[in-house]
Amino acid sequence: MSKIIKNIQNIYEKISNFSKKNKIKSRKIKLLIVTKNQGTHVIKKMIKNKFVSFGENYLQESLKKIKKFKKNKLKWHFLGKIQSNKTKLIAKNFSWCHTIDRKKIAFLLNKHRNNITPPLNVLIQINISNNRNKNGTSKESCFQLAEYVKNLKNLHLKGIMCLPNLNSKNDEYQKIQNIFQKMKKKYKNINTLSLGTSQDFKKAILYGSTLIRIGKKIFS
Template sequence: MTHIKNNLAAIKLQITQACELANRSIDEVCLLAVSKTKSADLIQQAYDSGQRAFGESYIQEAVEKIQQLTHLNDISWHFIGPIQSNKTRLIAENFSWVHSVDREKIIYRLNEQRSNQDIPLNVCLQVNISDEKAKSGINVNELERYASLIEQAKHLTLRGLMAIPKKNDSSESFHKMAELFTKLKLSHPSIDTLSMGMSGDLTEAIANHSTMVRIGTAIFGEREIAKE
C-alpha cells in the first residue's frame, strides 16, 4: 500500500504546483485515478489513501470490480473508454460518469437505460481535437448539436468535454480544447468539466483549464493485460 500512497502524494504535489503556476485553486482540479487492468485490491489501497474517483475502460472487468467494492459507498466510477452500443446498459447502471460519448445512438441508449435510477448520469462529450481518422470523438463543428441532445435527455447531465490529443500535439490541442470549453459553457451552464491531461502533460493541461486529469501508471504502475 505504501507505494500507491506515495505515488498519489507525488501526483497531488505535481497538480498543486501546476495550479500555482497557472494561478488556479487546487480545488478546481480533480485527480481521476485510471484503474483499468488493476485489481480491486489495488483500488482499495488507493481508496484507503484518500482517492475517490476511478476511471475504467473495459466494461466487463470494471463491473466485476465495482461489484467487489460496493462497500465503498462514496467511490465515484468513471467510464473513459470507447463505448460499444451493446455495453451501454452496463455503463448506465454501474457508473456515475461517462467521458467518451461520441454518437447520437449512445446518447439515446444511455438515457433510456439510466431511467431506473434517481440520479442522472454525468456525461462528457469526447472531442476528436486532433482530427485523427482512427480515433473516436466528435468533430468540433458538431459539439453544439450533441450538447443540446444531452440537455434534452432527462436522465443525463451534460458536464463537459474530454479529449485525448495526438502525441506530440498536446500543446495546440489543449489550447483548442480550452477555447471550446470556455465557449460552450456560455450556452450550456451545466458544463463545468474539462477532462484532459495525463502524467506527462498535466502541467500544460491545467494551464489550459483542465478540471480533471487522468493518471494511471504513475499511481498503480505499468498496465497489465486487459480481460477484454
Template sequence: MSGHTVQDNIVAVRGRLESALQKAGRTPGSASLLAVSKKKPAEDVQAAYEAGQRSFGENYLQEALDKQQALSMLDITWHFIGAVQSNKTREIAEHFDWCHTVDRLKTARRLSEQRPDHLPPLNVCLQVNISRQESKSGAAPEEVETLAAEIATLPGLSFRGLMAIPAPTVSFNEQRLPFRALRELLDTLRINHPDQPLDTLSMGMSDDIDAAITEGSTLVRVGTAIFGARAS
C-alpha cells in the first residue's frame, strides 16, 4: 500500500471521527485516533506517521518490537492492545507507553514492578468484558471497582481508564448499550478515585465509531480503514 493511500485513509477516518463528534454534540478533538497496525509493515506505519498520525496500537509483541526498532527515529506513542501473557509483561513494561488490556491484578502488579525507573509510569486501561462473552478477555463489570482500587495503588502505573470490545451488533442503538455501560462504570470510578487521571474510554472500532463517540469514547481503535485488510 502506498503512502498516498494510507494518507488518504487517515484523512477520511479523521473526518469520520470529527463528524461523529459533531453529531454527538461533543467538542472537536475530544476523541483521538489509535491506528491499529498489527500485521502491517513498518513502511505502512511510517506512511501513517508522515500523514500526521502519532499513536499506534499493536497486538503481537515480537512484531511490535521489530517495528519499534525499525522506526526508532520517529516520535511514536506505542499502545499494546493484545492479550498480555505473563512471560511478556517485562517487555511490554519496557517498550510501550500504554497497555489497554490489563484484566487482572497479577498482570497489573507485574507491569508496575517491571516498569523501568527512568520511564514515566505506564499508562494502563482496565479491559472489561462488557458483553460477558466467553470468548473474550476482560474483567467482569462487577470486578471493576475492586481491581481499580488495587491498580490505583501501583507506583509503576498511571490508571487512565477502561477499554472494551463489545459483542458485534448491527443497529446503532444496540451498539450504544455496551458503550454506555462502560462509560457509566468509568463515571463511578471517577467519583471513587478522584486522585486518578481516569480520562480514557478506549472503545469503538471501524464498524461502531459513531455509537462509541456518542457514548463518550476518547480513543477509537481503527486498523483496516487505514491500512487495508490484514494478511491472515
C-alpha cells in the first residue's frame, strides 16, 4: 500500500474517531481529495483504490487531468477563484463548483451549462471575515445570491463554502454554521457545508462541516 493511500485511510480514521468522541455522525462527513499540483500518475493510483472525487484549484492544470480520465466517470470539484472567461470551461467539465461569489458568475455558469446534464452542483463561497484579500460574497448578501442561484435551471444549489481565518477564534466558524442552518431551513436541497482543510478539519467538524477538503495531509 502506498504512502498516499495510507495517509487517506489515516485521515478517515481521524475523522471517525474525532466525530465519535464529540458525538457527531461521521457518515455525514465526506472527504474531498484536493489534487492540485499532483500528476496524473497519482490520480491513477487513487482511482485504482476506488476514489472518484477530486478537487482542483487551477483550471488549465485540471483540464488535462479531466481529459485523461474522461472514461473513468470521476467527479471533479472546482475550488479556485472564478474569472468570467473561465466559466465556460468550468461549466462544461466539472461536476461541482465551490466558489460562486456573485450573480455574474452564476449567470455565466448557468448559460454555459445549457444542454449538459445533470445540472452543475454549486456552492456559494462566503467571505465570513470580510477580508479584502479573500474571495467570496459577504454574509449580508449571501442569501440574496442564493435566491438568484436557486432559480437558474442549469445550476443545483447545494450549500456554502468558506475559508475562515485559521488564527481566528471560533466565532467565524459559528457564524458560517449559523448561515448554513438558516439556508437549510429555507431551501430543501441544501445539504453541503464545505468547510475545513488539512489545517482545521477537526474544528470544521465541530461546526457542522459535511465536506472537508484535504490535500496537504495526503501528499506531504
